[in-house]
Amino acid sequence: MPCLTYRNACVEFVDDVYEPAEDSFLLADAALVFVNRGIKILEIGAGTGFVSAVIQANMDVDLLATDINPHAVKCASVNGVPTIRADMFSAFKPVQYFDMIIFNPPYLPTLEEDKVPGWLNYAFDGGVDGTDSLRRFLENVGLYLCPTGIVLLLISSLTGVEQTISWMQEVGFEAEVVAREKCFFEELVVLKGTLKSKNR
Numbered sequence: 021m022p023c024l025t026y027r028n029a030c031v032e033f034v035d036d037v038y039e040p041a042e043d044s045f046l047l048a049d050a051a052l053v054f055v056n057r058g059i060k061i062l063e064i065g066a067g068t069g070f071v072s073a074v075i076q077a078n079m080d081v082d083l084l085a086t087d088i089n090p091h092a093v094k095c096a097s098v099n100g101v102p103t104i105r106a107d108m109f110s111a112f113k114p115v116q117y118f119d120m121i122i123f124n125p126p127y128l129p130t131l132e133e134d135k136v137p138g139w140l141n142y143a144f145d146g147g148v149d150g151t152d153s154l155r156r157f158l159e160n161v162g163l164y165l166c167p168t169g170i171v172l173l174l175i176s177s178l179t180g181v182e183q184t185i186s187w188m189q190e191v192g193f194e195a196e197v198v199a200r201e202k203c204f205f206e207e208l209v210v211l212k213g214t215l216k217s218k219n220r
């Protein structure tokens with residue numbers, strides 16, 4: 021299996037699972053800035069487990085990941101990331117438990133004819149306007165995050181940075197850009213969300 025080495029982590033990747041790319045690197049780097057020893061982390065949509073593996077290789081944390089793609093669950097597990105198969109938060113009770121929740125969602129605007137075959141489609145397909153997974157995540161994430169926890173969310177300028185910040189505010193978060201990088205036809209951005217004090 022091909023293997024990618026990055027910041028002390030060695031991650032294997034396979035067909036049918038999203039291959040780590042610039043978005044994965046930017047999110048992993050941002051996560052390393054905010055991670056502290058022993059915190060409870062949930063990554064939604066782990067793919068190969070790249071982001072979580074980088075965190076685990078650099079900090080002693082209590083981490084769990086999910087993916088809807090069974091090939092991703094297997095791949096991330098092989099890469100040493102404890103991963104369960106679940107659609108978004110479906111495996112969890114709505115308890116404010118995690119100190120950090122991370123998501124690099126599928127965000128490409130996708131019509132029926134744009135879909136790629138098989139499970140890999142879940143890595144890219146953000147619905148007709150690219151925001152289906154993002155909005156579903158934002159509507160629910162506050163139920164699983166510790167009152168003082170943080171959300172790290174990878175988005176693209178294609179998704180709309182100001183629009184996403186506004187959605188985060190609507191569901192009770194303060195949001196700020198903590199990393200950004202121009203990449204081909206888009207700009208990749210990491211948003212950090214913290215619950216507004218009245219929502220804690």
Ligand SMILES: C[S@@+](CC[C@H](N)C(=O)[O-])C[C@H]1O[C@@H](n2cnc3c(N)ncnc32)[C@H](O)[C@@H]1O
Nearest residue numbers: 038044065066067087088089107108124142143
């Ligand atoms: C853009 S890829 C990111 C993968 C990895 N986190 C990374 O940064 O390299 C999005 C991942 O989210 C997963 N995914 C999409 N919808 C999901 C859902 N509803 N529940 C769980 N995982 C989902 C996909 O299968 C895919 O692995």
